[in-house]
Amino acid sequence: MKADHTLDCVGLYCPMPIVKTAEKFKELKPGEVLEVMADDKGIKQDMPAWCKTTGNECLGIEEEGGEIKVYVKKTHE
Amino acid sequence: MAEEKEKLSIVVFSGDLDRALAAFIVATTAASMGMEVSMFFTFWGLNIIKKNEGGIKSKGLMRKILNFINRGGSKRLKLSRFNMLGLGTWMMKRLMKDINYPSIDEFITMAKDMGVKLIACTTTCGVMGLSEGAFRSEVDSMAGAAYFLGEARESKVALFI
Numbered sequence: 001m002k003a004d005h006t007l008d009c010v011g012l013y014c015p016m017p018i019v020k021t022a023e024k025f026k027e028l029k030p031g032e033v034l035e036v037m038a039d040d041k042g043i044k045q046d047m048p049a050w051c052k053t054t055g056n057e058c059l060g061i062e063e064e065g066g067e068i069k070v071y072v073k074k075t076h077e
Numbered sequence: 078m079a080e081e082k083e084k085l086s087i088v089v090f091s092g093d094l095d096r097a098l099a100a101f102i103v104a105t106t107a108a109s110m111g112m113e114v115s116m117f118f119t120f121w122g123l124n125i126i127k128k129n130e131g132g133i134k135s136k137g138l139m140r141k142i143l144n145f146i147n148r149g150g151s152k153r154l155k156l157s158r159f160n161m162l163g164l165g166t167w168m169m170k171r172l173m174k175d176i177n178y179p180s181i182d183e184f185i186t187m188a189k190d191m192g193v194k195l196i197a198c199t200t201t202c203g204v205m206g207l208s209e210g211a212f213r214s215e216v217d218s219m220a221g222a223a224y225f226l227g228e229a230r231e232s233k234v235a236l237f238i
Contacts, residue, residue, distance in 0.1 A: 011176075011177060012177070013176065013178055014102070014106075015102050015105050015106040015109065016179070018106055018109050018110075019105050019106065019109045019187065019191075021109070022108075022109035022110070022111075022191075023109075050109070050110055053110040053111065053112075054110055054111050
């Protein structure tokens with residue numbers, strides 16, 4: 001999946017991937033996609049929940065080995 | 078056009094390291110989800126937001142003794158279980174450091190940056206003889222239970238830690 005921005009959260013544990021995603025999102029324009037890389041499995045549930053609460057779109061989750069990539073689209077300012 | 082933010086109110090009654098971490102994890106996550114968070118520190122919870130350095134000034138022998146044995150400050154917090162005279166707490170802090178997990182101080186900074194409000198309970202302060210000078214600069218204000226209830230009744234989520 002293609003992304004406009006990347007955020008490396010490998011090695012970080014909850015809540016850091018989500019906290020950093022929220023911070024990074026300030027840099028995105030509506031319509032842009034952020035790729036978040038993490039290895040804490042909690043992100044597979046955390047990110048969809050974060051998206052639901054903030055009204056953003058969770059496009060998909062890719063997993064390769066221990067590394068997880070989550071694609072999130074900013075829907076509004 | 079301002080959006081109505083959902084509110085989270087947390088009473089932090091415990092002064093344990095593990096419970097303090099849980100409180101801040103929930104607070105920062107909620108803030109990252111756009112919620113308006115207030116943390117109301119009472120009783121042992123005040124230990125989390127006391128200044129680390131210097132002495133705690135208070136009047137009266139009992140209060141002086143209390144504030145000596147219950148000095149508080151984020152660096153003095155202990156695990157709620159298996160403190161083992163400090164060894165368990167030391168081990169847990171070490172394990173967290175090994176995985177680069179944020180410390181309580183780092184969480185406090187993060188929480189403040191994200192707009193979380195830190196409030197100290199006036200009643201506990203009165204009982205223990207604590208003034209504003211006993212607390213770290215990140216503390217926003219001192220308030221009572223009515224203030225907390227005022228926030229809690231408007232909150233989507235209210236927690237007691």
